[in-house]
Amino acid sequence: MPRVASKVFTLTNDPNSEVSDLSKLIHSDQSIASHVLRIANSAAYGGGEQIVSLQQAVTCLGMNLLGEVAIAVSVQSDLFKAPGFEAQITQLLRHALASASYGKEISRKRRRNVEGQFLCGLLHSVGKPITVQLISTITKEKDLELDKKSVAQLVGAFHRKIAAKVAVDWKLPEQLQVTTIYYKRYESAPSFREESAATYLSQLLASWIINPANFKVNELIKDPVFGFLNFYPDDAEDLLNKKDHVKTMVSAMEI
16 A cells, blocks of 8 residues: 555544644655645635645545545555656546545444545546556557557456455455455455445446436436435435536545
8 A cells, every 4th residue: 555545544544643733644655645625725625714734635635535645645646656657547537536435425424524525436447547557667668559459458357366465465454354355245245345345336426426427317217226325216326416516526535
C-alpha cells in the first residue's frame, strides 16, 4: 500500500491518535499536502470558508473525512500511474473514485460505516491499475506494443489474483480483504456479506455513470443486490439520483 495512505489509514483507525499527527503526516509529502488542501477547498468538500492549512482542514472536515481525502490522493499518486497507458489508467481511476463515492451514499442510506465503505469502493479493483503498471513496465523493457483489446484481456486475466495478493501483503483490514475478493460473489463471502454486496452495488453504479450507454436504467434497478441490501424501489431511485453529486465528488478528488 502506498506509504502515506497506509500511515493515514493507521492513524484514522487509532483512537489514541490526535489531529496534529494526521496534519504532520500529510505535511511530510508536499505534493500530497497541496492536493489535499485543494480538494478540501473544492465545492464538493469545502463549506465556503477558505482553508489555508492542514490543521484548519482537520478542524473543518474532521479527521476521518480529511484522512479519506489523503488516502484517495496518495493512492492516485502511487497506483494510478502507468506511462503509455494513460487512457486506461484514467478510466480505472474514475471508476474507483466513483465506486468510493457511491459506497458512501449506500452506507449513509443503510446507516452503516461510511468511511469503511469508501475504502472498499476505492480499493475493490486495486488489481487492475497494478496490472496495467506491470504491463507498462514490461512493454517498455521489451519494446513491445499492445492494442487496447490485448491490455483489457491481460487485466481481466490477472487483476483478481493480484488484488487478492496485495490485500494480504498490505495487511488490509479483514473487511477490505473480503470485499476485494468477494464483491462480485457477495452471497458467497465468508464474512462481511453486506459490505461485499454494498461494494458490488457501488461499482455497478460507478460503471453506470461512467458508461451510461451500456446500461438500461429499468434493468439496472432490478439487480438482485438491491433486494439483498433491503432497498426498496424508492431507495434505488434515490441512489440513481445521486449521479450528479457523485460526478462532482469524482471531479474534486481526481488529481
